[in-house]
Amino acid sequence: MHLDQIQSPEDIKNLSYEELTSLAHEIRESLINTVADRGGHLASNLGIVELTLAIHRVFDMPRDRIVFDVGHQSYVHKLLTGRARQFHTLRTFGGISGFPKKAESPYDSFETGHASTAISAALGMARARDFLHEDYQVIALVGDGALTGGMCYEAMNDAGSSGNHMIIILNDNEMSIAPNVGALSRHLTDIRISRGWSSAKKSVRTGLKKLPLIGHGLYNVVHTVKMMLKHAIIGEDFFETLGLHYFGPIDGYDIPALEKTLKRAREYDGPVLIHVLTTKGHGYDKAEEQPEHFHGVAPFYVETGDSKKASDLPSFGQVMAEELTMICERNPRIAAISAAMVGGTGLSILKARFPDRVLDVGIAEEHATTMAAGLAAGGMKPYFAVYASFFQRSYDQMIHDVCMQKWPVTFLLDRAGLSAHDGETHHGVFFLAELLPVPGMTVLAPRDLNELRQMIRFSETFEQPLAIAYGRDSILLEEYPYTSFTLGKWEALREGTDVTLLAVGSMVREALDTAALLSEKGISAGVINCSTVKPLDTDLLRAIADRPVVTMEEHVLLGGFGSTVETWYAQEEIAVRTLSFGIPDMYVQHGSRGKLLKYLGLLPEQMAQRIRVYLGTLHGVKKNDR
Numbered sequence: 303m304h305l306d307q308i309q310s311p312e313d314i315k316n317l318s319y320e321e322l323t324s325l326a327h328e329i330r331e332s333l334i335n336t337v338a339d340r341g342g343h344l345a346s347n348l349g350i351v352e353l354t355l356a357i358h359r360v361f362d363m364p365r366d367r368i369v370f371d372v373g374h375q376s377y378v379h380k381l382l383t384g385r386a387r388q389f390h391t392l393r394t395f396g397g398i399s400g401f402p403k404k405a406e407s408p409y410d411s412f413e414t415g416h417a418s419t420a421i422s423a424a425l426g427m428a429r430a431r432d433f434l435h436e437d438y439q440v441i442a443l444v445g446d447g448a449l450t451g452g453m454c455y456e457a458m459n460d461a462g463s464s465g466n467h468m469i470i471i472l473n474d475n476e477m478s479i480a481p482n483v484g485a486l487s488r489h490l491t492d493i494r495i496s497r498g499w500s501s502a503k504k505s506v507r508t509g510l511k512k513l514p515l516i517g518h519g520l521y522n523v524v525h526t527v528k529m530m531l532k533h534a535i536i537g538e539d540f541f542e543t544l545g546l547h548y549f550g551p552i553d554g555y556d557i558p559a560l561e562k563t564l565k566r567a568r569e570y571d572g573p574v575l576i577h578v579l580t581t582k583g584h585g586y587d588k589a590e591e592q593p594e595h596f597h598g599v600a601p602f603y604v605e606t607g608d609s610k611k612a613s614d615l616p617s618f619g620q621v622m623a624e625e626l627t628m629i630c631e632r633n634p635r636i637a638a639i640s641a642a643m644v645g646g647t648g649l650s651i652l653k654a655r656f657p658d659r660v661l662d663v664g665i666a667e668e669h670a671t672t673m674a675a676g677l678a679a680g681g682m683k684p685y686f687a688v689y690a691s692f693f694q695r696s697y698d699q700m701i702h703d704v705c706m707q708k709w710p711v712t713f714l715l716d717r718a719g720l721s722a723h724d725g726e727t728h729h730g731v732f733f734l735a736e737l738l739p740v741p742g743m744t745v746l747a748p749r750d751l752n753e754l755r756q757m758i759r760f761s762e763t764f765e766q767p768l769a770i771a772y773g774r775d776s777i778l779l780e781e782y783p784y785t786s787f788t789l790g791k792w793e794a795l796r797e798g799t800d801v802t803l804l805a806v807g808s809m810v811r812e813a814l815d816t817a818a819l820l821s822e823k824g825i826s827a828g829v830i831n832c833s834t835v836k837p838l839d840t841d842l843l844r845a846i847a848d849r850p851v852v853t854m855e856e857h858v859l860l861g862g863f864g865s866t867v868e869t870w871y872a873q874e875e876i877a878v879r880t881l882s883f884g885i886p887d888m889y890v891q892h893g894s895r896g897k898l899l900k901y902l903g904l905l906p907e908q909m910a911q912r913i914r915v916y917l918g919t920l921h922g923v924k925k926n927d928r
Contacts, residue, residue, distance in 0.1 A: 304328075305328045305329060305332055305381060305386045306386045306387045308381070308384075308386060310382075310383060310384055311359070311383065314355065314358060314359060314382065315358075315359050319558065322352075322355055322557055325355070326352055326355065327585075329351050329378055329381055330351060330586065332389060333347050333348055333351075333377055333378070333381075334604055335604065336389055336390055336392050337392070337599065338602050338603065338604045339601060340390075340392045340393050340394065340601065340723070341393060341598075341599060341600045341601045341723060342374075342377070342393055342400050342598070342723070343374035343375070343377070343400060343599075344583070344586070344589055344596045344597075344599055345582040345583040345589045345593045345596040345597050346374060346445065346475070346582060346597065347374075347377040347378055348582070348583050348584050348585050348586055348589055349475050349554070349581055349582045349583060349584045350375060350443075350473055350554065351378050352554060352557050353443075353471070353473065353554050353560060353578055353580065354378040354379055354382065355378075355382070355557060356557050356561045356564060357441065357443075357471075357564065358379075358383075359557075359561060360561055360564040360565055361441065361564070361568070363383070364408045364409045365438050366438050366439040366441070367411040367412075367424075367427055367438065367439070367440050367441070368411065368440075368441045368443060369411065369412045369414065369420040369424045369440070369441070369442045369443070370402055370414050370420060370443050371414060371417060371420030371443060371444040371445060372415065372416065372417045372448060373400075373413065373415055374400055374401060374598070375473070376401065376402050377389075377392075377400075379402075379409070380407070384407065384409075385398055385406075385407065393723035393724070393725075393892050393893075394892075394893060394894075395891070395892070395893025395894065395897040395898070395901070396891075399725055399891075399892055400723065400724060400725065400892065401413065401414065401415050401724075401725060411427070412424075413726075413727070414727075415724070415725075415726070415727020416691070416692065416695065416727060417445075417447065417448040417451055417665045418448045418449075418450075418451025418452070418453040418454045419453060420443065420444050421442045421444060421453075421454055421458060421461065422453060422456070423442070424440045424441065424442035424468050424470070425457055425460060425461045425464065425468060427440045427468075428440045428466040428467060428468040429464070429466055432466055439469065439568060440467075440468045440469070441468070441469045441470075441471060442468065442469070442470045442471065444470060444472055444473065445472075445473050446472060446473065446474045446475065447642060447665055448665060449472070450663075450664025450665045451664070451665040451666055452669065458545075458546060459544060459545075461544075461545070461546065462546050462573055465545075465573070466572075466573065467571060467572055467573065467574075468573050468574070469567050469568070469573075469574050469576065470546065470573070470574065470576070471576045471578060472575060472576065472577045473554070473578055473580055474577060474578060474579050474580070475579075475580045475581060475582040475593075541577075545572075546573050546574065546575040547570055547572055547573065547574045547575070548575050548577065549563050549566065549567060549574065549575070549576045549577065550563075550575075550576055550577025550579075551577045551578070551579045552577065552578045552579065553578075554578045554579050554580035554581075555580070555584070560578070563576055564576070582597075583596055588607030589607075592607070594645055595607075600612070613775075615751065615777075616751065616776065617648060617776055618716065618751065618754055618772040618773065618774075618776060619646070619648025619649075619687070619716055620648045620651060621648075621751045621754050621755060622647075622648055622687070622714055622770075622772075623647075623648040623649055623650070623652045623687075625755050625758035625759060626638060626685060626758060627651060627652045627655050627656070629758070629759070629762050630652065630655070630656050633683070635681065635682050635683040636659060636683050636685070636762075637659050637660075637661060637677055637682050637684050637685070638659060638660050638684070638685045638686075638687060639661045639662075639673065639677075639684060639685065639686045639687070640660065640662045640663070640670075640686075640687055640688075641662075641663055641664065641665055641667045641670045641686075641688055641692065642662060642663075642664050642665045643688065643689065644660060644662050646689070646716075647687035647689070647716050648687070648716075649687050661673075667688060667693065667695040667696040668695060668696045668699050670686055670688070670696065671686060671696035671699035671700055671711075672699045672703045674686050674709075674711045675699070675703040675704045675707065675709045675711060677711075678704075678710050678711050679709060683710055683762070685711075685712045685714055685761075686711065686712070686713050686714065687714040687716065688713070688714070688715065688716065689715070689717045689728070689730060690715040690716065690717050690719075690730025690731075691717065691727065691728050691730045693713065693715055693730075693733065694732060697736055700713070700737075700743075700767075701740055705740050705741065705742040705743050705767045706742070708742055708766060708767065710765040710766055710767070710768075711767055711768070712761045712764075712767075712768045712769070712770065713768070713770070714770055715730065715733055715769055715770065715771040715772070716730075716772065717730045717774045718730045718747070718771035718772055718773055718807065718808075718857075719731060719773040719774070719807065719856035720773075720774075720856055720890065720898050720899075722893065722895050722898065723892050723894070724892060725891055726889040726890065726891065729889075730771075731856065731857050731858050731885050731890070732857075732858060733769070733857070734771075734806075734835060734855070734857050734858075734862045734863055735858060735860065735861030735862055737769050737836070738836050738862075738866055739861070742767055743767050743768075743769060743836065744764070744766060744767065744768045744789070744834075744836055744837070745769050745834075745835040745836040746768070746769070746770045746833060746834055746835065747770075747807035747833060747835055748770070748772055748807065748833060749777070749784075749805075749807065749810040749831045749833060750777040750784070750810075750811075751776060751777065751778050752778065752779075752783075752784040753784050753787065753831075753833060754770070756784065756787035757770050757787055758770070759787075760787050760789070764789075772808075773807060773808040774895075775808070775895060777808060777810075779810070782795050782814075787833070789834055789837070790834050790839055791834065791842075792804075792831060792834065792839040792842050793830065793831040793833065794828065794829075794830055794831075794842075795810070795830065795831055796814065796827070796828055797826075798817065798826040798828030798849075799826045799828075799849065800820075800825050800826045800827060800849060800850075800917065801820075801827050801828070801849055801850045801851075801852060801913065801917060802827070802828040802846045802849055802850070802851050802852070803816060803827055803828065803829045803830065804851060804852065804853045804854065804863075805829065805830065805831060805832060805854040805855075806832050806855045806856075806857070806863045807856065808856045809854040809856050809883075809904075810829070810831050812854060812904065812905070812906050812909070813829045813854050814829050815906035816909045816910045816913070817829050818906075819907060819910035820914070823910075823914060825913070825914065827913075828846070830842065830846075832863065836866075838866070838867070838870060843867065843870065844874075844876070847871070847876050850878070850879040850880070850920060851867065851878055851879070852881045852882070852909075852913060852916075853880065853881075853883065854883045854884070854904075854909070855882075855884045856884070856885070856904070857885060858884060858885045858886075858887070859882055859884040859885060859886060860887055862882075862884055863884075864880070864882030864883075865882070868882070879920055881913065881916050883903070883904055883912075885902055890902070
């Protein structure tokens with residue numbers, strides 16, 4: 303069996319189970335080697351190889367439709383749908399996306415990058431099918447971690463009452479990104495360890511092994527079908543209460559049992575939930591031992607599992623957590639909140655020292671934000687550490703529950719800007735447009751790790767809503783030592799008389815490099831670190847109004863920093879020539895930050911050339927004369 307010969311799911315439907323076992327091994331090798339080279343989501347995909355094989359053998363894709371909840375578990379699906387030969391381009395600029403993409407394949411029926419959405423989307427598809435009197439199956443593949451998100455319950459409640467036929471497959475591996483929390487997680491664990499099941503299992507195991515000659519062999523046979531028997535013994539009714547017909551738990555590595563269950567569910571009239579038990583990282587010992595680390599991983603060495611480090615600098619999240627830990631030593635009011643991203647945001651450092659001060663609420667950003675407001679109302683000083691793209695989900699709660707009531711909640715927005723290889727769903731490029739219009743919100747963006755330290759220290763005594771946004775890639779401007787942070791005051795890093803470059807956060811480094819290139823062409827460019835995005839440093843804006851102003855941000859232009867500066871000048875009736883660099887009105891694909899900056903025209907050499915042309919136009923000079 304050769305994986306790259308599979309062009310569609312039809313190519314696996316006539317394989318024997320022995321051949322499927324060989325194929326599953328080949329798929330795992332491809333997953334491990336590709337992710338080791340390109341980075342990506344490994345553990346979740348290793349865990350669902352057999353389940354994905356069974357789905358594609360039973361259903362008729364792409365006529366039947368599957369929606370992945372958090373599309374990072376779609377790698378096996380991609381390999382089985384004609385993309386095996388391109389799989390080595392995973393997450394590279396112009397290559398295969400790490401998430402489902404409609405433009406990439408007709409087998410990708412819905413694009414998903416954030417959790418808890420698949421059931422809603424699948425129910426919509428099922429209703430459309432029934433409205434239009436069409437005939438196809440709709441499947442939602444959902445991880446147990448996604449069920450910590452409230453949207454899943456809204457969708458299951460609606461699905462159960464609608465009666466529309468659809469299939470929800472619950473991939474229960476006891477872990478999403480970080481270990482699951484909450485009542486549902488405990489409920490699923492109860493299914494695994496229920497007293498009735500455990501007692502019955504123990505009795506069967508003891509009795510069978512006492513049988514002469516055949517005892518141990520018979521026990522092994524019974525052991526392989528125990529997952530199907532378990533439901534009958536423990537009387538599972540949680541999902542039935544929601545109106546979903548329940549099958550399971552099913553062993554996620556028993557392909558015949560999976561196929562039989564999927565066929566039964568396909569014929570059932572109404573919404574069905576199939577509970578499948580898998581192990582995250584299955585088949586690669588390093589990922590099984592460290593499933594959280596290998597959830598989303600940078601390139602690594604297969605033999606050891608060690609990362610191929612691109613930088614010796616600590617991450618922004620690590621620096622944030624170190625400072626917050628020091629504050630916790632002296633301030634009992636401090637509490638940190640995570641939405642299932644304790645490790646990803648750096649809060650594991652704080653949790654190791656103060657486990658009770660880190661509150662992991664699961665994949666529930668809306669709840670996290672309003673709970674933070676409640677903590678503040680009760681006298682605490684809460685910090686919510688969250689990826690900037692995930693923060694979009696809590697916009698309403700940020701406005702009404704935090705800012706309108708002026709509670710001192712600090713939002714720590716990680717991955718602000720381009721999130722590189724994860725692509726459209728993970729780029730944090732809307733945070734300024736979200737935050738700047740909201741009354742009472744203060745917005746900061748550090749130029750490097752040292753400035754972030756100062757901002758975290760400042761936040762301890764700041765008793766108003768606050769957001770601190772920092773990028774994915776670590777930056778340390780050692781040639782510009784940082785001294786202290788003052789709210790509302792910007793930092794002049796380089797003097798200039800011809801033009802002033804106003805840069806936010808991660809773009810300060812690019813602005814300095816751009817100014818150096820302009821200097822080589824005889825253009826004197828000043829560089830300002832605009833670390834306080836709201837409020838603006840209006841005194842400095844007035845002081846530089848005698849020369850053209852260029853803004854630079856790793857953010858959408860519409861509603862961002864540049865448009866805010868332009869609006870302020872217009873309101874003050876100050877005539878200033880302005881030029882803005884940022885992300886146009888588009889969704890940005892995946893790729894390295896360098897590749898994406900070039901694609902967007904944001905590399906220093908590109909910006910320097912455009913500034914030269916712009917200044918030449920203002921002064922009536924042809925660009926070749928500059």
